[in-house]
Amino acid sequence: MQENLSQVKKNPSLINETPKEFTKQRSSSNQNSANDNDNTQESSNLININNFDENKIQDPILNSPRSLEACQTLGILPKDLVMKKIEEIKQIMTQRKIPITTESLQNFILNFELKRIDKIEKVKKIYQEIISQENLSISQISYFNSPTKSKRKKSSLIFNQQPSLSSRNSINFNFSGVNNKNNQHQTLTQISQKSAQNSTKYNLKQLRLKRPSSFNYGSQNQIQTNQMRQSFQEFSLEINNVLVSELSHRKQSVVTIYKENKSELQQQQLKEQTYQNIQRQQQERLQKQNQAFQNIQDQQAQRNQQINEKKTQELQQQEAINHKQLLKQQIAYQKQVQTQLKQDQIQNNLQQQQTQQQQKDQNFIIQKKKKIHSIDSKKLQQYIELQKQSQENKRNKDLKLLHVQLKDEQIQQQKRIEFEEKQLSAENKVHSAQQALKEKIHDRILKSQEKNRQIHEYNTLQSTYRLQNSFGTVQNYINGKFVDSKGPLLIKNYNPATKEEVSQVHQTTQAEFNEAVDSAKIAFKEWKEVPFLTRQRFMLDLQRRLRDDMDVIAKMMVEENGKTFPDAQGDLIRGIEVVEHACGLSHISMGETFGNVTKGVDTYSYRVPLGVCAGVSAFNFPSMIPLWMFPYAITLGNTFVLKPSERVPNTVMHIAKILDQMGLPKGVFNIVNGGFDSVKQICEHPDIKAVSFVGGNNAGEYIYREGAKHGKRVQSNMGAKNHGIILPDANKEDTLNALINAGFGAAGQRCMALSTLVFVGESQNWISELKEKASKLKLGYGLDKGVDVAPLCYPELKDNVVRLINSAEKEGADIILDGRNYKNEQYPNGNFVGPTIIDNCKTDMEAYQTEIFGPVICVLRANSLKEAVEIINNNRYGNGTAIFTKCGASARYFQHHVEAGQIGINLPIPVPLPMFSFTGSKRSFDGDCNFYGKAGMRFFTQWKTITARWKEEDAENYEATTHFPTFK
Known part of the structure; x- marks a missing residue:
């Protein structure tokens, strides 16, 4: 085949030759056909689709090496047949999406021819099986490019794969040992019957076998021989065609079944893998459930144990408490019994003393009576004797004297009894007086509480009256005065629940804002000289007044912000805490001193106020956030300009009224209402040294950026996601x-x-x-x-x-x-x-x-x-x-x-x-110093450092020098 290719390449004119003229050329090439199978591997090595040269493609059919190789591969055919076959191969390559180039077309044709040869080999094997089963022998099997009449033998069957093309390779079966008519007829009959029986196996139902009517070899004429040969040839061609189609059909079926089996196998493997995953997940889930159930049981057991321990502890505690209570009751009962016994003993003692005293008195009276009787008897005898011896007047005097003595003794006894009775009655009177005094004190306390309650109700009513009158157009507080703004109406605010109007806010003009800053700047010159303790006293007064008006301010926050009343009270309380801490800023505002850093030199630093400071507060805490700002700034010696949220201005205005009633100097605290324009004015005004802000990130980042741009100190507290x-x-x-x-x-x-x-x-x-x-x-x-x-x-x-x-x-x-x-x-x-x-x-x-x-x-x-x-x-x-x-x-x-x-x-x-x-x-924060505490103190102050030299010796004059001063 390689030689044929080289021969055609050397002589391109062979393409135009007819098959008859080119028979000699082809017959010489057929001598090497036996080696084609050996060179299959070599031909396959020629396949190289990647090697492509566009310069070789001049004419797609004739004027290119592609057409020459196609002619050699297909066999030398007429020109129209070659072009038709090349077009068919092109269509196949196009369907398979193979790029049509010189090398790719050549390789595809070679590959296609090798596959065709393989199919012919399979057909040869099938016919070998059929013939071997019928006791036939194959004497010769030849493989050639194009059969001719001169090479066909009389007793051969030719099976062409594609009979329409004379150039296709053929298989030649030569029968040996079949010489007589009966045997030949019997052989053909057996082949046809065997083919009919195997029609299911080879799909030969549509095949119509043509069997010759007679077989006469040797004795018949040449015409009958040719007819017989022709009938054999037609029969072989039909079988060949059917087998080839069956092979292709079976190949497609096998491929289809293989693909279906492969897909089913893949699906089955996927199902098995999925089933295994599900089983594994179920096992893991069961393990987790069991583990969780075990953990729950353990936790439940622990909880039950803890509950039992708690119950035991509670029971023990309850028993201890009961025991203590019993002990207390017993002690109290014992004390009560002892006091009762003491009282009874005292009463018994008193009764005994009384009885003893009565007995003594009775004995005394009896004795006195006896004495008197004895005295009387003696006196009578004496009297009788005196009657006899003296005169009657002397006897009367003695009687009078004895009567007086007896009367005196009776009077003394009566006084002693009256004295004891007075002592008892005095003790009772003291006890009753104490009880009366306690009742009077209690009554006075109740009356005082009632009076204070009435005063508080009066103050609340008065404050409520002020609150009701305060709703409406919100004023500015500039230089110690409440003034209406001449700017345009900015916003109307409504009660978040009832939708009743609570305030109207106007935008502060540039002139009004400048007036507020100028008043603060002027006030700063005097306010910074006010003693620190005096500034702290203002904060003490402020926190007291804020507590007195707590309910009023809380109700005001409910009206304009919507808070619940307890939450509004908490808002104000957290602000008052900062005011209270501002009353003690002196101990964290102290400076630093280093004495005698060098001979006769002392260095010390202390914190001084900045000047005019400003604040921009948010709507969510109408009182707390402003109270986190200006109390520190004012106490540390600064003056302040506040821009409250335009949605909740009334609360801050009420605090301004409290500061005004306190007598805070004019210009120390100012309020300007407005929106973005007021914020922009604060950021750009050159006399404002620091800005404190609370609000969203957009506004906070703007204030931090613009404030820093204009040389201001800024603390910007912004959004959060806690x-x-x-x-x-x-x-x-x-x-x-x-x-x-x-x-x-x-x-x-x-x-x-x-x-x-x-x-x-x-x-x-x-x-x-x-x-x-x-x-x-x-x-x-x-x-x-x-x-x-x-x-x-x-x-x-x-x-x-x-x-x-x-x-x-x-x-x-x-x-x-x-x-x-x-x-x-x-x-x-x-x-x-x-x-x-x-x-x-x-x-x-x-x-x-x-x-x-x-x-x-x-x-x-x-x-x-x-x-x-x-x-x-x-x-x-x-x-x-x-x-x-x-x-x-x-x-x-x-x-x-x-x-x-x-x-x-x-x-x-x-x-x-x-x-x-x-x-x-x-x-959530931009800046370097946070709210209140030490950071807040640092934000509203700056360091001032002094280095002083005081010589101990007398002042001396030194020559002036120009070098840099150093300490020695």
């Missing part, structure tokens, strides 16, 4: 109550609200109980009794809260407690959103990444404390966080690894007291 971690060993009841308070208190409008909960491990079973407790909270107006959750401050805030809940639901979270559609029958227009719990919240959801600022809790789940801490650390906010556990090691790990500024352990809202500082971090 997380709480709940471990399974926590006290469940206390923890759930704390979570309800921290999540839904103030309707979630707190920068320290615990709005995100991470339940670890088995504590996830507590979520249903959390939902149950939250569903029992009562919503309503803040002044009504028993209200737990108040409305949101303004309608836009409610809309944003509902929007974030909707986004969480769309992103796949579960709203297990939904408060979006809550309606209050008594206040249908209120800004109410009921308690809402978003379960299965993910960290990429908008509701998790955004501060919701409403009564909404996002619930996440974690398998370990480490995973929960990583969730917190990956959040951009860092205001505060909390953990609930009984394990000290877990709490210590939490406080050392969590990234947050304020940490609570078994405490949901870790807002520090004023002796510390409010230390938010990450994107």
